[in-house]
Amino acid sequence: MNDKYEACKVLLTTCSNCKIDENILIVTDPTSFEVAKLMWDAMGEYKNKSIVMMDERTMHGQDPNKVVAGAMAKADVIFGCTKFSLFHSQARRDAVAGGARFVNMVDYSVEMLEKGGLYCDFESIGKICTSIAKKLEGGKTCHITTASGSDFTCSIADRAPNPQYARSLVSGASSSPPDVECATCAVEGTGDGIVYIDGSIPHPELGLITDQIKLTIKKGLIVDITGGDQAQKLKRIMKEFNDPNVYNVGEIGLGLNPMCELNGRMLEDEGCGGTVHFGCGDNRGFGGIVASAYHLDMVFKNPTLTVDGKVILDEGKIV
Structure with a gap:
């Protein structure tokens, strides 16, 4: 310690x-x-x-x-x-x-x-974050798969990448240390596919996922949530928000901090190397246009992520 x-x-x-x-x-x-x-x-x-x-x-x-x-x-x-x-x-x-x-x-x-993640080399990881942002810049189509069966595609056209360096050094900057990540944003109405959440959902009633949750996504919205007890809790939580915009899949964040480990706490989990998370609900901070009082992140492990056919993550490893 x-x-x-x-x-x-x-x-x-x-x-x-x-x-x-x-x-x-x-x-x-x-x-x-x-x-x-x-x-x-x-x-x-x-x-x-x-x-x-x-x-x-x-x-x-x-x-x-x-x-x-x-x-x-x-x-x-x-x-x-x-x-x-x-x-x-x-x-x-x-x-x-x-x-x-x-x-x-x-x-x-x-x-x-x-x-944990606060003891990383923020400067070195920041350079990796910048390189990921350059690979996302100007991309049109994002495709994500996992060995568990996830298969999701969306447009990211005209959405600038959002690198998060976990450092707020200049006027107007915001950060979430130890969460070093680079995010993009799905264009509203374009996301389609299946994603299995097997990492975490940083919410007091969920945390680490012990029984993977299947999300069915059509035209950018989560239309079905299936699985065990945790899936039913997620379904209830999102329904109780009483806001249809919470089902919007906006942020797509690539975790880059190798010293973070999944533990059910948001900033370690979002920054955890080898993961991707979907931010559902409000996406205005990532270049989107969906307003909501809520933003809920869902983390899944070891994804393969490509942009316009170019591999950026290969089973969670940075290419």
């Missing part, structure tokens, strides 16, 4: 380049307060730090209350240390549009500060 404060320092320096006199804000909630307090303790030398606690949201992408959103709008650097992600919230969009740097620390555990 590493010293957990070492990871806090990585977040304050490598991942955000915090300056001593900047206005630094930690947004947290009761579930995540233990990690937020460790970050606070690690900020001893930062003289303009603040921490604000709010009630927990009920799903990723929901906005904080107006008081918290107002504080975010005034900050130079924001650490979103919350149970559910603020990344797809309007408050985060508004804050970074105003020049803030946002670091997403959704669903962190103390263990994540002691080992």
Whole structure:
């Protein structure tokens, strides 16, 4: 185990380049307060730090209350240390549009500060992320298969790649360390096929998948969810959102961090090398046009992914 404060320092320096006199804000909630307090303790030398606690949201992408959103709008650097992600919230969009740097620390555990993806070589992996983005640039058709039977095709025409380096170093930047990934976005209405989710779905009722879930996708929407108990839970959860847009398959993210391991927590799982995840629901952060209060990620292992016939991932390995 590493010293957990070492990871806090990585977040304050490598991942955000915090300056001593900047206005630094930690947004947290009761579930995540233990990690937020460790970050606070690690900020001893930062003289303009603040921490604000709010009630927990009920799903990723929901906005904080107006008081918290107002504080975010005034900050130079924001650490979103919350149970559910603020990344797809309007408050985060508004804050970074105003020049803030946002670091997403959704669903962190103390263990994540002691080992795992935060101890990677962010600079070296960043170069790989850039190379993947170049391969996605200008692509028209994305095709994904897995040994378990997944076979999915969609258009990514005119959708710019979205490399995530897990570092927020410039004004307006957002990141989610240790999630190093490069994402693209399925054009609405074009996704078709079958995908077996066998990695994780970072939601409190699901986490690591023990009985693979079959998604049937037609014209860009999940039209059927089948499998065992976890499939039935997913079906119920998505239905309870009461928003037809949550069934939209938008983000297609390629995990690139070799030090991440699937553990049911969003940022380790999304960044886990050798995986791809679908982000369902809101896709505006990836160049799409579907608005939703929800964004749910579903991770599957060892995919083969091609763009216009060129192999980018071969059973999870970068080509």
